[in-house]
Amino acid sequence: MGFFLKLFCFCFLIIIFHVFVIATPVFSHSNNNNNERSSSSISSKFLDLAKSPEVFDWMVKIRRKIHEYPELVYEEYKTSEVIRAELDKLGISYKHPVAETGVIGYIGTGNAPFVALRADIDGLPIQEMVEWEHKSKVDGKMHACGHDAHTAMLLGAAKILKHHEYHIKGTVVLVFQPAEEGGAGAKRVLKEGVLDKVSAIFGLHVAHVLPVGHVASKAGPLMAGSGSFHASIHGKGGHAAMPQFAIDPVLAASSIVLNLQHLVSREADPLDPQVVTVANFHGDGAFNVIPDSVTIGGTFRAFSRQSLTRLKDRIQQVITGQAAVYQCTAEVDFHEDQRPLYPATINDDKLHEHFVDVAKNVVGNMNVHEMQPVTVSEDFSFYQEALPGYFFMLGMQSLGAEPLATLHSPHFTVNEDALPYGAALHASLATNYLLKHDYGTAKVGGKYHDEL
Structure with a gap:
C-alpha cells in the first residue's frame, strides 16, 4: 500500500505482523434477508468462477506479462496497452487516456447508480532480486508493491462482471489508475471528472502477512x-x-x-x-x-x-x-508541485458494513478481520475526500510456507493463489452495492431484469 519509494523498516514489519496476526473476526448481519440471500448467492458464484482455470489462468498470465515490463509513474504506456487490449477482447467500453496513462472502463446499463473499483498500475524504481521465469526485464524497475496483481484482479472482476452484465442494476466503473507511488494519480483522475457520477468506490491492497483467503480493514481512519x-x-x-x-x-x-x-x-x-x-x-x-x-x-x-x-x-x-x-x-x-499532501485513508462507515456483509460471503465469516490503523499512506485517500470510499487488505501468505518479503523489497513476490479472492471480492462488492442502491428496474440489452 503504499506510495513512498523506500523499504519498510523492521519495526514497521513487527507492527504490521501484530495487526494482522492477532486481528479478530468481524461479524455483521444484514437487515434485509432477500439482499443477504442474493449477496451470498452472487459471492459464492463469483469466487467459484474466479478460481476456474478459464479466469484464474488468464489472470496469472496477465499478471506475469505486466510484471515483466514495469513502468514508473505516468509512464505506464505498455501496461495501459495490455489493459485496453484485454478490455477490447471482453467487449468492455472505456475512456483513455485519463491522467496520462489511466484507463476507465464501464460495465452495466450506463445509467445510475455508479460504483467504482480501483486498481493502481505503476511499478517502482527497484532492481528485482527474485530469480524466476517472469522476472522484470527492465533494469532498475520492478513491481514490488503488487500493483501487477491489483491490475490482474480488477481485470478478472471485469471478466466475471461482463459475463453477468444482465445482473448489474447500474454501472460498474473500472479505474485503472496510474502513479500511485508518489505521483498522486488518484487526484488527477478526479480532476478529469470521470468519477463525477460515482456514489462509492472500493480498492484493495495485497498484504504479505495476512493468509490467503483472509481480508482485513476497519471503519474510519485506516492509513495516515x-x-x-x-x-x-x-x-x-x-x-x-x-x-x-x-x-x-x-x-x-x-x-x-x-x-x-x-x-x-x-x-x-x-x-x-x-x-x-x-x-x-x-x-x-x-x-x-x-x-x-x-x-x-x-x-x-x-x-x-x-x-x-x-x-x-x-x-x-x-x-x-x-x-x-x-x-x-x-x-x-515540501515538493507539493510534484507530490501534494496525501490525506488520510478514512473508510466510510456504511461501506464498512457493506464490505463485511459481502466479504463474509466470499471468504467466510472467520476470515474477515478488523485491523488497527497504520501510518503508511495510500493515494486512494484522494477518492475518499471526494466521495464515499472503502479500502481493504487482501491476504496472500500461504500457511506453512516461507514468509513473503515485505512490500517495496527487491525480494517481493506475489502469491497468485490470492488472485481469485481479489477478483471475486471486487465483483461482489460492486454487484451487491448496485443491488442495494438500485434506483429502479435496470434495462440491459433491451430487456428488463427485476431479479437475479
Missing part, C-alpha cells in the same frame, strides 16, 4: 496522510581543525533533526498518532573539512488534515529557526 520535505542548510565551510573560522551547517542540521522530534513527543496529542522522520542527512567533504551546506529530508504523517498541516508549518519553523540559531540559513521544500 503524509507529506515529505527536503531542506538545505547553508553555512560557511572551513578546516575542521579551525571551526572558529567556519559556520558549521552540520551542527545546525544535527540540532534541527533533534528538535523535529519534539514536534511529536512534546506538541502532538498522544491520542492523535503522528510521525516525523528524518530519513536522510548528507554533507559533502572530507573527514577534516566542514562543508558549506548540508541537506536533510524526511516524511511526516498524521490521521487528520489539521494535524498534517500543523506538522508542515512547524517543520518549516523549526528548520529555519534552528538554522538561524547557528548563524546558518535554510530553505525547505
